[in-house]
Amino acid sequence: MRNSGLAATGSQVPKENGNGLNRKSLLEALESSGVRLTAQRRALVEELQNAEGHLDASGLLERARRRNASVDRATVYRTLDLLKKRGLVDELDLMHLHGEKHYYEARTGRDHIHLACLSCGRIEEVTSPLYDELKKQIRAVSGFAIEVVRLEVGGRCRVCARKGNLKTAKGKQ
Amino acid sequence: MRNSGLAATGSQVPKENGNGLNRKSLLEALESSGVRLTAQRRALVEELQNAEGHLDASGLLERARRRNASVDRATVYRTLDLLKKRGLVDELDLMHLHGEKHYYEARTGRDHIHLACLSCGRIEEVTSPLYDELKKQIRAVSGFAIEVVRLEVGGRCRVCARKGNLKTAKGKQ
DNA sequence: ATATGTGCAAATCTTTTGCAAATTC
DNA sequence: GAATTTGCAAAAGATTTGCACATAT
Numbered sequence: 001m002r003n004s005g006l007a008a009t010g011s012q013v014p015k016e017n018g019n020g021l022n023r024k025s026l027l028e029a030l031e032s033s034g035v036r037l038t039a040q041r042r043a044l045v046e047e048l049q050n051a052e053g054h055l056d057a058s059g060l061l062e063r064a065r066r067r068n069a070s071v072d073r074a075t076v077y078r079t080l081d082l083l084k085k086r087g088l089v090d091e092l093d094l095m096h097l098h099g100e101k102h103y104y105e106a107r108t109g110r111d112h113i114h115l116a117c118l119s120c121g122r123i124e125e126v127t128s129p130l131y132d133e134l135k136k137q138i139r140a141v142s143g144f145a146i147e148v149v150r151l152e153v154g155g156r157c158r159v160c161a162r163k164g165n166l167k168t169a170k171g172k173q
Numbered sequence: 174m175r176n177s178g179l180a181a182t183g184s185q186v187p188k189e190n191g192n193g194l195n196r197k198s199l200l201e202a203l204e205s206s207g208v209r210l211t212a213q214r215r216a217l218v219e220e221l222q223n224a225e226g227h228l229d230a231s232g233l234l235e236r237a238r239r240r241n242a243s244v245d246r247a248t249v250y251r252t253l254d255l256l257k258k259r260g261l262v263d264e265l266d267l268m269h270l271h272g273e274k275h276y277y278e279a280r281t282g283r284d285h286i287h288l289a290c291l292s293c294g295r296i297e298e299v300t301s302p303l304y305d306e307l308k309k310q311i312r313a314v315s316g317f318a319i320e321v322v323r324l325e326v327g328g329r330c331r332v333c334a335r336k337g338n339l340k341t342a343k344g345k346q
Numbered sequence: 347a348t349a350t351g352t353g354c355a356a357a358t359c360t361t362t363t364g365c366a367a368a369t370t371c
Numbered sequence: 372g373a374a375t376t377t378g379c380a381a382a383a384g385a386t387t388t389g390c391a392c393a394t395a396t
Contacts, residue, residue, distance in 0.1 A: 036370090036371090038369080038370080038375090038376065038377090040376080040377075041376090056360095057360075057361080058360085070377090070378075071377090071378090072377070072378045072379070073360095073361085073378095074361095074362080074363085074377075074378070074379080075376080075377060075378075077360095077361065077362070078362095078376080078377090091269070093266060095321065095323075096264070099359070099360080099386095100273060100359070100360060100361095100385075100386075101359080101360060101361095102360085102361090113311065115311070115315055115317050117317070118320065124315060124317075126311060126314065126315055128307060128310060128311070130303065130306060130307045130310055131307060133303060134301060134303045134304060134307055135326075137301060137303055138286065138288070138299060138301070138326060141299065142288055142297060142299055142330075142331065143330065143331030143334065144288050144290070144297075144326060144328045144329065144330055144331065144334070145328045145329045145334040146326055146327075146328040147291065147327050147328040147329070148268065148326070148327040148328070149324070149325070149326050149327075150268075150323075150324070150325050150326075151322070151323070151324045152322070152323050153308075153311060153317065153319055153321070153322050153323075154319075154320050154321040154322075155317045155318045155319040155320040155321070156317065156318045156320070157315075157316065157317055158315065158316030158317065161316065161317070161318040209395090209396090211350090211351065211352090211394080211395080213351080213352075214351085229385095230385075230386080231385085243352090243353075244352090244353090245352065245353045245354070246353095246385095246386085247352075247353070247354080247386090247387080247388085248351080248352060248353075250385095250386060250387070251351080251352090251387095272361090272384070272385085273360075273361075273384070273385060273386095274384080274385060274386095275385085275386095
């Protein structure tokens with residue numbers, strides 16, 4: 001079970017941006033498909049791209065407002081829509097650990113699995129060849145043309161499991 | 174890739190209730206863990222158990238009201254909370270095909286994957302040994318004590334993919 | 347008698363929408 | 372100048388909460 005190809009990274013750490021696994025940046029992907037962006041939208045896309053970890057709409061709004069205080073949340077949602085329609089971001093719930101909001105992340109690397117600790121709220125990410133294989137199998141057997149896949153796990157992280165922590169992370173962040 | 178152990182069922186068909194794969198009913202699970210239910214809650218649990226396919230909160234409310242017209246939605250949500258806390262239901266989003274509501278299903282069988290067709294809205298379910306293996310691997314490598322897992326796929330079903338259908342299922346149901 | 351569950355109404359939270367003004371092509 | 376984008380305010384949709392009353396132990 002060791003050395004299975006599965007790789008894990010904590011999410012407090014900046015996302016690996018530009019290592020061998022990654023494809024294009026969001027901006028590159030948009031431009032190369034002929035989408036013209038306003039300055040406003042470019043700024044939003046950049047913030048999302050540069051974010052460490054997962055951003056929700058209001059987090060993205062907050063960051064965008066540091067550049068331009070007059071950005072409105074409607075613009076954030078409309079820009080996220082644009083990215084979603086093009087399959088450039090993944091939309092996550094992180095097991096509703098912090099209410100109903102959605103989290104977004106640039107889809108510029110390899111698909112990964114999100115693990116949410118129900119005790120401490122920590123989010124971990126893992127990739128696995130088995131995951132890719134499973135997707136292939138689903139495609140083959142169901143005939144589905146897969147466009148998005150989301151695998152989320154809830155439980156207790158190694159540390160909390162050892163401490164015997166209760167589930168308490170459900171409070172608002 | 175054939176005969177891989179992966180099994181698929183369309184969700185218009187009643188859930189397999191009582192075949193070899195299933196564990197206990199929700200009621201059995203609750204009673205055997207010493208939970209006492211009011212008539213109201215028992216009715217809700219039964220409706221959820223008997224539902225074909227996936228129910229959202231208002232669907233559950235509607236069914237419950239056929240028995241007792243005075244049930245309130247708050248009671249539905251409170252009962253669902255009870256079940257969630259005990260890990261007896263799975264909470265799904267079905268790729269937000271119909272807005273932000275959640276869908277619930279009794280967790281009395283084997284974990285399965287949900288495939289949502291973004292064109293026609295059809296939901297299919299598949300199980301796969303690979304899925305179980307992947308969960309085992311995640312557990313082994315991350316150290317997570319896994320309590321819930323949710324794998325959702327969005328795309329176009331075999332029929333819509335063949336027809337070249339566009340994505341249109343996003344309208345409210 | 348004490349604790350728990352229920353209905354009702356209001357509140358909350360996130361996301362979406364209509365519209366007029368501003369910006370872009 | 373026609374089409375798209377923006378901010379603002381209001382609306383919408385799902386879920387949660389406070390509270391007085393009802394039910395259960």
